[in-house]
Amino acid sequence: PQGTERTNSLELGNVLTTEAIRSILSDQDIASALFPHLPETSDNTNEELHEIIHSPQFRQSLHRLSAALQSGQLGPLMTQLGLDPSAGNGVEAFLAAIEEQARRRDDQDRDSMDQD
Amino acid sequence: MSDAGNWCLIESDPGVFTELISGMGVSGIQVEEVFSLDETSLDKLKPIYGLIFLFKWQGAQSSMPHPDSQDDANDHVFFAKQIINNACATQAILSILMNNSDIELGDDLSNFKSFTADFPPDLKGLAISNSDLIRSVHNSFSRSDPFINEMQDSSAQGDEDLFHFISYVPVHGALYELDGLSSGPVNLGPCNEENWTEKANQVIMERMRKYSESEIHFSLMAVTKDRIETLQEQLDEFSGLLMSLGDADQEQRREFESQISILQYEYEQEKTKRARWKRENQLRQHNFIPLTYNLLRILAERKKLQPLVNAAKAKKRLERERSDKK
Structure with missing residues (x-):
C-alpha cells in the first residue's frame, strides 16, 4: 500500500534535520570520523562540526544533492561511493542503498568474527 | 543564449x-x-x-x-x-x-x-x-x-x-x-x-x-x-590632523578623537566581515558530498538512519494530508 506515496518529495534535509543530528554529533567517535571531510581550513572540533552542519552552505548542498538525486542521473557518483548505480534513482533509493551497504558490512563483520 | x-x-x-x-x-x-x-x-x-x-x-x-x-x-x-x-x-x-x-x-x-x-x-x-x-x-x-x-x-x-x-x-x-x-x-x-x-x-x-x-x-x-583601505586612509588623515593641532584647540581635538574612534570601530567591523566572507566562501567551495555520505553511513551503521527516515516520511505524509484537506 505504500505505492501511492509521492516519495520523490523527500529531501536529505528532511532526514538530517538539525534537531535530529544534534545528539549524534556530540558523540566523539562520530565527530572524529567526520573531521576528515570538513574543509581543509577547519579546526577539527565538535563546535566547528556543529557549526558547519548548521551552516546555510551545508544545507544548500543537501538541497542540491537531493535535487540531483531526484533527477536520477547520479549513477557514476554512486559507484564512486561504493553504492549500486541504482542508488542514484532518488533520495529514498540513495538512503536505502546506504542502509543496505551498512547491513552488508555488518554481516561481513559477523562472518569474520565467526571465523576467528 | x-x-x-x-x-x-x-x-x-x-x-x-x-x-x-x-x-x-x-x-x-x-x-x-x-x-x-x-x-x-x-x-x-x-x-x-x-x-x-x-x-x-x-x-x-x-x-x-x-x-x-x-x-x-x-x-x-x-x-x-x-x-x-x-x-x-x-x-x-x-x-x-x-x-x-x-x-x-x-x-x-x-x-x-x-x-x-x-x-x-x-x-x-x-x-x-x-x-x-x-x-x-x-x-x-x-x-x-x-x-x-x-x-x-x-x-x-x-x-x-x-x-x-x-x-x-x-x-x-x-x-x-x-x-x-x-x-x-x-x-x-x-x-x-x-x-x-x-x-x-x-x-x-x-x-x-x-x-x-x-x-x-x-x-x-x-x-x-576596498573598505579597509578607505577606512585606513581616513584614519591616517585624522591622525595627521590631530598631530598638527596645537594644545590650545581642545574642542577640535575632541572632535578628531571621536572621529578616529568611530573609524576604528568601523575598521574592526570591516575586518570581522571580511573574515566571515572568507569563511562562507570556503564553505561554498567545499564539496560536502563526502561529509553527507559519511554522516548517513555512520547513522546507518548505528541503526539510527532508518528511524530518521521514517520520521521524515511521517512528517511529509502529515504535511501532505494537511495540505490536501485545504
Missing part, C-alpha cells in the same frame, strides 16, 4: 563578488550590498565605481522604454553583449571594472581589455565567454560538486530563478546603463564624480517602482574601493 562551456550559477552575494574580483587579479575592490537608496547610505560607501542592479528576470523584454543609445559610445565605453546566461553577474562586474581607469585591473584583465578594445559588443561578449581566466574564476564558486553543477546548468530553465544584472557606471562625464541584453550602452545624461550616484538612484528607483507592481525581486550592489 547558448550554454557555452558550462558556466555555473553563482550566488548573488557581496562576499562572492568581492572574491571573484580579486580572483581575476584586480586589487583594492570590494562589493557591498546597498540596502537603502538614500544619499547618506551611499556616501558612506564612497568611492563607488559602479552600481549593479539585479532583478529576477522574467524572460520578456524589459518594460522599460530605453532612451536612444549612442552609436559612437562603443568607442569609449566597454560594452559586451551577454552570450551566456549564467555569466551575467561576472559580466556586470566586468562592465564596471573595465570602464574605470582608476581601478588596477592587474595584468590579465588589462591584457583582456586591450585585446578586446576594438571588438564590437557581440565579440566582446564572446571573448568573455571564451576567456579561460574569467570562466575559471567564475566557476571556482561551483561548490566543487561537479556532477550536480553540470546538471543544474542544463535544468536551469526550470524553476531556478534567473536573475538579470544591469550595471550603472559613470564614463567620461556621462552616466551609462550597461545591460548585456540591450543592443548597446544607454547614455542617461551628463554627470560628474559627485552626482552620478544620485542620478543613477533616480533611474533605479523608477525601475523598482515598475517592478514592485509585478513583485519582481531586486537588489542593489555597489562596487567600491
Whole structure:
C-alpha cells in the first residue's frame, strides 16, 4: 500500500534535520570520523562540526544533492561511493542503498568474527 | 543564449563578488550590498565605481522604454553583449571594472581589455565567454560538486530563478546603463564624480517602482574601493590632523578623537566581515558530498538512519494530508 506515496518529495534535509543530528554529533567517535571531510581550513572540533552542519552552505548542498538525486542521473557518483548505480534513482533509493551497504558490512563483520 | 562551456550559477552575494574580483587579479575592490537608496547610505560607501542592479528576470523584454543609445559610445565605453546566461553577474562586474581607469585591473584583465578594445559588443561578449581566466574564476564558486553543477546548468530553465544584472557606471562625464541584453550602452545624461550616484538612484528607483507592481525581486550592489583601505586612509588623515593641532584647540581635538574612534570601530567591523566572507566562501567551495555520505553511513551503521527516515516520511505524509484537506 505504500505505492501511492509521492516519495520523490523527500529531501536529505528532511532526514538530517538539525534537531535530529544534534545528539549524534556530540558523540566523539562520530565527530572524529567526520573531521576528515570538513574543509581543509577547519579546526577539527565538535563546535566547528556543529557549526558547519548548521551552516546555510551545508544545507544548500543537501538541497542540491537531493535535487540531483531526484533527477536520477547520479549513477557514476554512486559507484564512486561504493553504492549500486541504482542508488542514484532518488533520495529514498540513495538512503536505502546506504542502509543496505551498512547491513552488508555488518554481516561481513559477523562472518569474520565467526571465523576467528 | 547558448550554454557555452558550462558556466555555473553563482550566488548573488557581496562576499562572492568581492572574491571573484580579486580572483581575476584586480586589487583594492570590494562589493557591498546597498540596502537603502538614500544619499547618506551611499556616501558612506564612497568611492563607488559602479552600481549593479539585479532583478529576477522574467524572460520578456524589459518594460522599460530605453532612451536612444549612442552609436559612437562603443568607442569609449566597454560594452559586451551577454552570450551566456549564467555569466551575467561576472559580466556586470566586468562592465564596471573595465570602464574605470582608476581601478588596477592587474595584468590579465588589462591584457583582456586591450585585446578586446576594438571588438564590437557581440565579440566582446564572446571573448568573455571564451576567456579561460574569467570562466575559471567564475566557476571556482561551483561548490566543487561537479556532477550536480553540470546538471543544474542544463535544468536551469526550470524553476531556478534567473536573475538579470544591469550595471550603472559613470564614463567620461556621462552616466551609462550597461545591460548585456540591450543592443548597446544607454547614455542617461551628463554627470560628474559627485552626482552620478544620485542620478543613477533616480533611474533605479523608477525601475523598482515598475517592478514592485509585478513583485519582481531586486537588489542593489555597489562596487567600491576596498573598505579597509578607505577606512585606513581616513584614519591616517585624522591622525595627521590631530598631530598638527596645537594644545590650545581642545574642542577640535575632541572632535578628531571621536572621529578616529568611530573609524576604528568601523575598521574592526570591516575586518570581522571580511573574515566571515572568507569563511562562507570556503564553505561554498567545499564539496560536502563526502561529509553527507559519511554522516548517513555512520547513522546507518548505528541503526539510527532508518528511524530518521521514517520520521521524515511521517512528517511529509502529515504535511501532505494537511495540505490536501485545504
